[in-house]
Amino acid sequence: MSLINVANLTFAYDGSYDNIFENVSFQVDTDWKLGFTGRNGRGKTTFLNLLLGKYDYSGSISAKVAFEYFPFQIANKEDNTTEVFASICPDALEWEVMRELSLLQVSEDVLYRPFDTLSNGEQTKVMLAALFLKENSFLLIDEPTNHLDRHARKIVSDYLRSKHGFILVSHDRAFLDNCVDHILSINRTNIDIQKGNFSSWWHNKELQDSYELAENEKLKKDINRLSAAAKRTSDWSDKVEKTKNGTTNSGSKLDKGYVGHKAAKMMKRSKSIESRQQSAMDEKAKLLKNVESSDKLKLTQLSFHTSRLVELDDVSLFYGEKTVCEDISFSIEQGDRIALSGKNGSGKSSLLKLICGESISHTGTFRKPSQLKISYVSQDTAHLRGNLTSFAKENSIDESLFKAILRKLDFSRVQFEKDIAAFSGGQKKKVLIAKSLCEQAHLHVWDEPLNFIDVISRMQIEELLLEYSPTILFVEHDSAFCKNIATKIVEL
Structure with missing residues (x-):
């Protein structure tokens, strides 16, 4: 076991004004089976490329393991699969290759066919087998399910469940639930790690979102109430201040010192309410940062004249x-x-x-x-x-x-x-x-x-x-x- 430490990571693409990551810090255990999730365009593949050292960034990423990325770039797809396998993992022994292919339910005859004649699913499985024969590496697996049918997804998911030491990018809930023990999520404002599978992470996220939405409503009411109270007190203060040069009902002059003191007291109370209002607003600003916007979509379909x-x-x-x-x-x-x-x-x-x-x-x-x-x-x-x-x-x-x-x-x-x-x-x-x-x-x-x-x-x-x-x-x-x-x- 070792740790991958990410500290104060900040990154933006050249020419972009928006940081994809800003002062991000977290730790990953290299024994974890880590599911990686987040909305499209948030930077999942970018983060994998940062681990691979492909971009300059500020902050630090330290690890005592090498990183390997899936899918591999295959230079000569017309080569036999044995040659492709050897180019990815030259030190693999034949019995190790056969064991991995067997676990993935791939017949050994694929090794003696040109790689480009394999189906997309077979190519995926061959590359995964080669990936897990890489020793002393932490594996970065980027969306392996996109070319797999449902049966193949179950096989690959069971295969990954028997392994450890990887980050898996996938949007398939059942797939993630079956094979990961931690979730790494890119949220709107931070990166979060939780123990468990996708379903447990999603349940916790719904609870947190519900709490923040309820607190937000409560604070909105507090702010409205405090705003109204501050305005009333300020109006009273102004009204009292204007009477300083007036007279009482009996015709005698008012005590300017007393009136001024009363007005100042009301103004002080108004400032106190304003301060409490600002505190409530500051508290409100901390909420809803990671509540995802998922407004309902609409669809209008035409009706046909026959059923x-x-x-x-x-x-x-x-x-x-x-x-x-x-x-x-x-x-x-x-x-x-x-x-x-x-x-x-x-x-x-x-x-x-x-x-x-x-x-x-x-x-x-x-x-x-x-x-x-x-x-x-x-x-x-x-x-x-x-x-x-x-x-x-x-x-x-x-x-x-x-x-x-x-x-x-x-x-x-x-x-x-x-x-x-x-x-x-x-x-x-x-x-x-x-x-x-x-x-x-x-x-x-x-x-x-x-x-x-x-x-x-x-x-x-x-x-x-x-x-x-x-x-x-x-x-x-x-x-x-x-x-x-x-x-x-x-x-x-």
Whole structure:
């Protein structure tokens, strides 16, 4: 066991006026299994890069271990996997490699195939196996779940639970709950570490937020009451002061000393109330610093003139001679929230594209009314570039509504001035979801919409779908999201 000490860490990117971290201090035990969470754009990957020494910063980071980062940059993906493995971990013994692959339920034949022919899930597992054969290293694992189906996520989560000495960035609640023993969270104003899994951290955060909100309401009432009292006392003081040169009811002159003393006494009382008011305001300023803004989202979906929107009967899809999936039968009725489930490569995305109107070779019966309007969110965000104003105009959506939704999804106004290409992965996905929420559609089709998206935004989207009950067909490997949202599950 050793400690990683972070002291007074301050960092901002060149040309930026805003610090991502400011005077941050904490300690991490290298034996911990640390889940790392925080809203998109808060600096999780930046912090990992600071540990790796990639940027200059003020403050100090001290550790007696080396840091290793996942995912690795693979220079020659066409090489056999054995060669790729050896380039990452040259000292690994064959039996150690076989043991790790077995724990990850990967057959050893993948070692003798070119790395670029492996599925995304297989590549992830191979790189994780190599990562955990690095000795005397603290491992930085950055979002390993984005290319894993639900079954593979369970396997990788069980694998990580048997290990220790890592920071894991993930937004999958069930995944984190299964394999971490501490949570490191980047909040609005600080970095916090708590013992436990994600659920225990979230429970504590809700309790703290509720306490701060209740205290905030109480202090607002105190400030209003004290303000009114201070104004009354000040008015009384002014009124008494004005009588100094007057006369009594009997016609005799007033005692100026007595009146002045009375006015001063009232003024002193007014100052005392002002002081108490300022103390209450100072106390109020300490609250709500880490209460996350998660305003409710809204969605207006068009109603269609028939209850059945889409029907598939014994549909099989093909790319050339290759069968992608076969004998698929299900229908989409208005109000359905259907999760399309299956392993990577089982044809989920191809099926969504067929429904959205792409020309894909198929057999069987596929029915979709020509008037049906569909809003589609794709997996891919690589095409996104330009500013948000231009994006809204190109996609014929209301710019004000579009930006209002992004604000609710934790976009700062500074983001509105940036090129979308410079956004984080999670922020790009939020752009696509916000676009979909602005579109007038009878059916929403979302393909892995939550990849890279932070947990609080996931919960906002859950609340939206539960409140408005739109007709939606989606592919998503976040088991908690699917359990909460899906009214039907179609297995491929």
